[in-house]
Amino acid sequence: MSKIRDKVRTPAILAVVLLPLLAAFTTGPRAEQKGLKPASELALLMREMTAFTDSTRHRLERGDDLLPYPTGFAAMHTATPTDGKLDIDRAAFDAFAVHYLAQVKALYDAPAGDRMSTFNATVQACANCHTVACPGPLVRIKKLYVLLPLEPSK
Numbered sequence: 001m002s003k004i005r006d007k008v009r010t011p012a013i014l015a016v017v018l019l020p021l022l023a024a025f026t027t028g029p030r031a032e033q034k035g036l037k038p039a040s041e042l043a044l045l046m047r048e049m050t051a052f053t054d055s056t057r058h059r060l061e062r063g064d065d066l067l068p069y070p071t072g073f074a075a076m077h078t079a080t081p082t083d084g085k086l087d088i089d090r091a092a093f094d095a096f097a098v099h100y101l102a103q104v105k106a107l108y109d110a111p112a113g114d115r116m117s118t119f120n121a122t123v124q125a126c127a128n129c130h131t132v133a134c135p136g137p138l139v140r141i142k143k144l145y146v147l148l149p150l151e152p153s154k
């Protein structure tokens with residue numbers, strides 16, 4: 001009986017001794033990661049655009065009004081990217097940005113009945129630039145489309 005207990009106790013004691021050691025080793029790199037450079041201006045703006053798009057999608061699904069017009073998004077053209085350089089030609093980036101901003105304007109100009117489809121065109125404009133400039137967030141972007149109600153069959 002007591003032998004069995006000893007067998008159980010030894011690994012338990014080892015765990016108690018070793019776990020804090022392990023923890024000490026594993027927090028090292030994590031602490032370093034926290035010290036990494038902060039997100040770029042462009043990355044922060046993108047996060048804001050993502051939150052805006054997600055929030056707008058929910059509003060449209062609930063039939064709520066649009067958020068105030070996001071005038072700040074025009075700063076895409078001047079916001080500093082990570083490491084100060086884009087992974088895409090500046091002229092191409094600006095063309096995609098102009099297109100995205102035009103889609104946002106079209107959403108606010110659209111009659112209420114066309115908001116879902118014009119909203120999806122703004123998401124498509126995110127995806128267009130990302131396919132070329134930075135494919136990582138495409139997974140996230142694809143989840144932002146609003147599902148259009150099906151046309152009643154005739």
Ligand code: HEC
Pocket residue numbers: 039040041042043044046047049050053080081082086087093094096097100122123125126127129130133134137140141144
């Ligand atoms: C004109 C091109 C362009 C358009 C349009 C665009 N993006 Fe981006 N996006 C980028 C680039 C370039 C980066 C990388 C920024 C950096 O590293 O500084 C980025 C970064 C991101 C990131 C990562 C941010 C982070 O935390 O590092 C997300 C998420 C994102 N975009 C989502 C979106 C969404 C959603 C839209 C549409 C509402 C959008 N993007 C429209 C070019 C674009």
